[in-house]
Amino acid sequence: RDIDRRDKRLKSVSVRASKTMGKGGKLHKGFCSKTYQKAARINNQIGHIVSKRIVQIADQFNSEAIVFENLKGWKPKGGRKRSNLRQRFHGWLKAKIRDFTLEKWAELGGKVIEVVAAYTSKLAFDGSGKVKRDSKNYALATFSSGKRFNADLNGAYNIGARGVLKLTHRNGSEGRSSKSFGRPPRSWASLCDLWATARPRLA
Numbered sequence: 001r002d003i004d005r006r007d008k009r010l011k012s013v014s015v016r017a018s019k020t021m022g023k024g025g026k027l028h029k030g031f032c033s034k035t036y037q038k039a040a041r042i043n044n045q046i047g048h049i050v051s052k053r054i055v056q057i058a059d060q061f062n063s064e065a066i067v068f069e070n071l072k073g074w075k076p077k078g079g080r081k082r083s084n085l086r087q088r089f090h091g092w093l094k095a096k097i098r099d100f101t102l103e104k105w106a107e108l109g110g111k112v113i114e115v116v117a118a119y120t121s122k123l124a125f126d127g128s129g130k131v132k133r134d135s136k137n138y139a140l141a142t143f144s145s146g147k148r149f150n151a152d153l154n155g156a157y158n159i160g161a162r163g164v165l166k167l168t169h170r171n172g173s174e175g176r177s178s179k180s181f182g183r184p185p186r187s188w189a190s191l192c193d194l195w196a197t198a199r200p201r202l203a
Helices: 002-022 033-060 084-107 151-168
Strands: 065-070 111-116 140-142 148-150
Touching (some): 033 065, 033 084, 065 151, 148 151
Parallel strands (some): 065 111
Antiparallel strands (some): 140 148
16 A cells, blocks of 8 residues: 555664664764655655545535645644654645645535534544543544444544534634633534534535
């Protein structure tokens, strides 16, 4: 796979960097630049493939908009097996997918909406509160009821819900005052907030 090829190249950079720094040396300007360029080209390819598929699905279902999280200033958090190099390229890929999707979707006259990223994955889509990630399988989330659900799908439901609210709100704002209403802002909405309302078609 493309991601495996990219990570293999980044691993080789990491190994060479460790050997150089381990000897008390410094990385010279342009260190492993060719390998970086190859990895960047693979990221470009992945970005185009993924964005093309996103647009195809949106077009297939006659969607009015495609929704993304606003990840400006976002930095990936590394786990025990994550490398800084992989984190860096992961962050770049997220931006590429968004940008490429925006370009392709705009050509078809579609809208791209960005929503607040906070708590999209931490809140259960059914309104039951915060979820807990499985320590052994990070792809699974456990709801307060004990139900286990795909964590990425749960987050996607909430992202879509926030997109609907932003698209339909009169003044174009996602938010509502938590002080006035005594509840979280609309920017932290979950899918359950839309179940009783009509909504536009989103991808």
